[in-house]
Amino acid sequence: MIESALQPLTALMGYVIPALLVLTVVVFVHELGHFLVARWCGIRVAAFSIGFGRELFGFNDRNGTRWKISMIPLGGYVRFEGDENVASLPDAEALAQVPQERRAGLFHFAPLWRRAAVVAAGPAANFLLAIAVFAALFATLGKPITVPRADMVMPGSPAEQAGILPGDRIIAIDGNSIRSFSEIQRIVTLAAGEPLTITVDRDGEEIDIAATPERREVSDGFGGTQRVGVLGISRNMTADDVVFETYGPVAAVGEGVRETWAIVERTMTYIGRLFQGRETADQLSGPVRVAQVSGVVASSGGAVGLINLIAILSVSIGLLNLFPVPMLDGGHLVFYAIEAIRGRPLSARAQEYGFRIGFALVLMLFVFVTFNDIVKISGI
Incomplete structure (x- = not known):
């Protein structure tokens, strides 16, 4: 009786724990890319969080950055000093009041190329993680x-x-x-x-x-x-x-690059066919599907299977973040490209509306892919 009652909980944990492991690694590397390049550029980081919402536990490092684990484990963020929120939307009024002597080290006062480098570093870190994982697997276990x-x-x-x-x-x-x-x-x-x-x-x-x-x-x-x-x-x-x-170290890296590019090419081909009406959107998946796949991979493929899944998901997260949608890294890069062309940034109101639209798009996508996941799993 007790065993039958615990079976659903055991099955749930069999999916949740592997999924959290995979997502945590991918998100941590993504945010670490932002963090490391920000530090290299002399930009002060206020917080480094895995997850969103209320902080569960954390600590401050010697540079004043708050490292923390938050309640909702679906993503993470790096927040710079001067940010109004975790999407790096600046508080224009607050920034205007910052004394000149305190502006050094604030993200929104950094030169354009440094801001762009910090933003691009997240997706780049995801691609590098995938290449490194594939290369390690090909050099040790073989392709x-x-x-x-x-x-x-x-x-x-x-x-x-x-x-x-x-x-x-x-x-x-x-x-x-x-x-x-x-x-x-x-x-x-x-x-x-x-x-x-x-x-x-x-x-x-x-x-x-x-x-x-x-x-x-x-x-x-x-x-x-x-x-x-x-x-x-x-x-x-x-x-x-x-x-x-199996491959030697240099050849393994080359194969890792090719494997990573194959995933990017496959994804972009699907998206292109989707916009052309030659593919259906019900093939898109979200976090529920990631949990299901993680559980199956963990039970059948063990550690090697999960490591391979980390690489695949890392490519997907890196590519997704490069899409030109405000709220995502690609949206920030589009704003910076406009700033480079115009010689000045978009107005605070234009950026705010852009982020609101981006947030709505991301939220709708999240709801849509979650619905897809539930339909697939339930067989509706």
Whole structure:
């Protein structure tokens, strides 16, 4: 009786703890990027927080920065002296009253290039974290390479209709060299309805085949489904089919950069197709989905799986923050670009309205992706 009552709590903790671990690492590195570059630029930092809301516990360092853990563990922030809020929206009236001798070290009085560097440092730190994680994994455990061979071709599938035969080895798609079966999946999933030129090796002869993936609902491997492009080919996986290719330190970093860029490219391709009406927005996910995936990865892939998830999520967070939306780092950079062109910043009222619009957009996105997550998990 007690065990059955504790099962829901145990299951919940199995998702919450891994998710908090993943999010905390990614957020900490992002904010640490802002913090370190701010310190390097001589800008005073008032607070470094993991989470939002009421402080749970914290301490002051020798430079006066308050390091703290806050109640709502969905993000974090670095607040500079002179900020009105955690979005770095300046209090124009308060700043105007700051004596000239105290302006040194305040973020909003720093030269434009320093402010831009501080803002860009957060996303940059996320990309560097992902590259470092991928490089470490490829240098130690190796990068999994699966021979890109079509062992099975589903009847009536786009692959069969195009003329792909069992045993064909796919060596290129649209001129892009293919080394692993996973690379086929990356391209095909976001190419529903788009004709692809697939080059296969058939008994030593290279043949170009035109095939158009079709959209189907398939399992995402985490208890849910997703609608993606499929060709209709699969592998008969055996222990000998996966080779873990290890790299030296320099080559591993290069592979880490390529893996990071592949995630960026895949994300931007999806967003582009979304605006063109060729993808659906119900594939977007949020924190609930992150929790679910973290729990599944922790139970099946262990520490290595979670580390890999940290790298993937770090790229996503870094890229998201570069979007030109006020409230996000990209929005700040847009304001700075305008300031550089005009020779003076936008008015305080224009910036305030911009941040209000940005906050509304971010809030709507959060509600939308959370709704998507709930629908996927509940199977509605």
